[in-house]
Amino acid sequence: MNTEPKPIYGDGNPETHPLTWRLSKQESVRSADDYEALEGYAGFKKALGMKPAEVLEVIKAATVKGRGGAGFPAGIKWSLMAPNDGGPRYLICNADEMEPGTFKDRLLMEKLPHQLIEGMLIAGYTLEATQGYIFIRGEYIEAAQYLNEALEQIRAKGYLGNNILGSGWNFELHVHTGAGRYICGEETALINSLEGRRANPRTKPPFPQVAGAWGRPTIVNNVETYNNLPA
Template sequence: MKTVIRTPETHPLTWRLRDDKQPVWLEEYQSKNGYAGARKALTGMAPDEIVNAVKDSGLKGRGGAGFSTGLKWSLMPKDESMNIRYLLCNADEMEPGTYKDRLLMEQLPHLLVEGMLISAFALKAYRGYIFLRGEYIEAAVHLRRAIAEATEAGLLGKNILGSGFDFELFVHTGAGRYICGEETALINSLEGRRANPRSKPPFPASSGAWGKPTCVNNVETLCNVPAILANGVEWYQNISTSKDAGTKLMGFSGRVKNPGLWELPFGTTAREILEDYAGGMRDGLKFKAWQPGGAGTDFLTEAHLDLPMEFESIGKAGSRLGTALAMAVDHEIGMVPLVRNLEEFFARESCGWCTPCRDGLPWSVKILRALERGEGQPGDIETLEQLCRQLGPGKTFCAHAPGAVEPLQSAIKYFREEFEAGIKQLFSNTHAIGGIQPNLLKARW
């Protein structure tokens, strides 16, 4: 397995990580060029210059959508009379198999604080909130200490670094709902409302938290900002050989020898991550399939492992890069119980606001449970395929249901014979359906 040698030039996010995995507090962070980007931005740049620099850098959102960060920032109103603005950090990391933001918040809390400070200055936002997954207790403690340290050092609060800019930052813990990863549901929850997604327009940039202009960015996205300002746009673009600039926290989970995550340049192939960093599959296990970026992304096969991990390449293959923390599936795991488990999660986490999602996802779970027991009926697979179409993009109020059916539709596409094995009339005749053994219908984790 490869040994990662982290340097400021190649690993802008993680080079400050300590070997003992303890958090990097203010004194140590500043000794390693911490807040250099903030000092440069607040004392020598205009807000519009920062927005343009981030736009020119090619930084894309790291929460999964991959939208241009600078372009998103530029959508905030130019009207100076709208002096109440908010910057929200989406730290509600509840995607199964994803833990990249947790690493940054627990071990490098000042990196996020600095990223939010620069971003708030660029957006002219006077207050920021880190909307944190409630289960991330250690991250909450570390972030609050980092905020206190920064406030005492004059890096938060009034007239920061003599710039005349005021910015307060708070940690707000969620109540454990996956839907709060959707930015308008997050805003509703922050306001104390039921966590339903909002209709768009209006978009948060014009009417977000408490009806004021609001920008919502992911943890990893904001953590990229300090290095861009400190080292320059050209440097950031040259880290990667891909169309996507910079680095990304990528990883593999599942029954691999060395599950984990690593900061790697865009364009690194999935096979390289799996074999060179994650060590390949455990002894005796054969690789079967993988999800590139979380539970809500389409399965791909071994034939796709040589794809570069970048938004466009994974998209053209029929999936999404998502969070870039992949899950490997081995030959002992049946796709029906695996997908049933995923769909149970998504059905449980539906906010219930729109009928297709509220009723469609539990219906898919019901059919999958029957197939898992070998009691499926003819037409069940076609019904699942119809559900996937009816819950697809543009058919529901938000992106929850379209993401939820991605693993289902792709599992049927690549492993249809395993679903056919669960149909009652075929259950005892495995030869007629490709030799799939009934034990693959049982969960093996």
Template sequence: MKLLLEHAHVEGIRYYDAYRKHGGYRSVEKALKMSPDEITEEVKKSGLRGRGGAGFPTGMKWSFLAKPEGVPRHLVCNADESEPGTFKDRYLMEFIPHLLVEGLIVSSYALGSNLTFIYIRGEYAWIVDILEQAIAEAKSNGWLGKNIAGSGFDCEIYVQRGAGAYICGEETALLESLEGKRGNPRIKPPFPAVKGLWGRPTVVNNVETLAAVVPIINMGGEEYAKIGVGRSTGTKLMSACGNINKPGVYEIDMTISVEEFIFSDQYCGGIPKGKRLKACIPGGSSVPILPANLLLKTAKGETRYMNYESLSDGGFQTGSMLGSGGFIVFDEDQCVVRHTMSLAHFYMHESCGQCSPCREGTGWMYRILKNIEYGKGKMSDIELLWDIQGKIEGNTICPLGDAAAWPVAAAIRHFRDEFEWHVLNPEESQTRNYGLAHYADPVYVPAVS
């Protein structure tokens, strides 16, 4: 089922005329006849959950927005998509920018934001032009500016480029950066819904979340909630990469199994060269890595599905998270230690340096992992890594500390023998990879034809 990417391959969908011809801006027409609270109610009914990673119900987030008299409110679109493995927003903004603009207009109306910002990561320089053109087109066709479609609602959208910091994807760091300051996360509370951009009530939402508002308004919240399963409603964009035949962005309706997603030709198309599945990070680099045997089936032996609940089944002991949908697949030739090291390097590089556990701990973890990877590790290093990640997790200002700790913790939890092999065979580990061990089912037969 496709809601967001339905017309993604239509010729010229990037431009207003083609977009409008395929039903674009219908949701704005419909929304402006509704009251803002009715829109929020529809979003609540739809069960839409934040697509940026945390999965917080969007309707609830909107209803938390403080509405004091005489104080402007803002909507900020978080397009600072910097998570390794996640590139779904890029696809959406690059090919159907009007969908985001449309979602922003509807959401701005619902939240009462006359001044709305898109904070986009600096590396997406060419997308800024695409978005600005889309905004200009929308404006010249009367969907933005003063008194939109005779409703009396004014709205302007501005695109602001970041300067290349992962941390600015954290909503309060994003607001600081948008205000022109150093992108350090703020200490919460107060939350942005009360004191956000320039101290005004602010909602920060992911690109995909805001785009999903369009089909919700078009089809109604209740209809939208029928798609998917349980609390995972609607469709989700997955950006699949790694050792698969067909890397790319896929829209799924969260009822398919992980097995189907990896092996069916409709989606990732299996693993190249007939190699076997070793592990997978199902939701962007920050979420725990899962070995193949726990990925396809939960610890209870049930099939694992591509949705929020099923992927997090078993907690961090035997599960992971859907996160932002950066699906990274590892085949049997990949080294988990090396992979964990490169992730640790990423988090060391991207830590803002504000609070001590994250600033010092991320670098420490990277150096230990580097030693282990290059055959200089000790057995005690593995225990030490475990201890350090435990001291970072939960003790930092923002979730970057957790995001740095979880991959290391999961790698040690599930792949401890690979770490031990690296320590015990320092020379051999430089020449070959550990391979599969017991992580994958050795006689695996794809169940999906």
């Protein structure tokens, strides 16, 4: 990726933040074509040319940390996922942003929906996931709309579905609207809600990496964490 500072939208000052530099000349980037014109999906395509284990080592070396609050290294968390036994494997984005006064995730989803999706595609390929879910706060109506539109755009490009870009990897990604429970910020409560159960936290172990959604290996990270992968 070009690391030269880019002018921020509006005032011409340099913008170097890895999550927002694509907004340097416009207020939002919502179409797949516009996103790809700004190096979008380049990281995903590069990952597809590597083995999942190789991508995982890159994530570890980059010291990508979970941005949900704990700062736990994403690569270590992912390495704890149970080995692939040929069954379903799930990837979840915690977009149930409920902390009072917090809306950074909403802005990322509304302004740069493809950046989140690309991050989840990179994570999904790395983890050999079969299904992904963006569990989004119910009040984030516009963000959910933009994400669903973005998913349709990339499905038309062959970035979702069966044998994605000839890689042999099959993956689907869905937007799931939450019902407004603050406790769903906790990953196992979120998983219960996704399954249609009462959103109570589960006792650990087992951890979601071993037995998460529908009893299958599952990784949960938040919006900002996934956004860091293609950035």
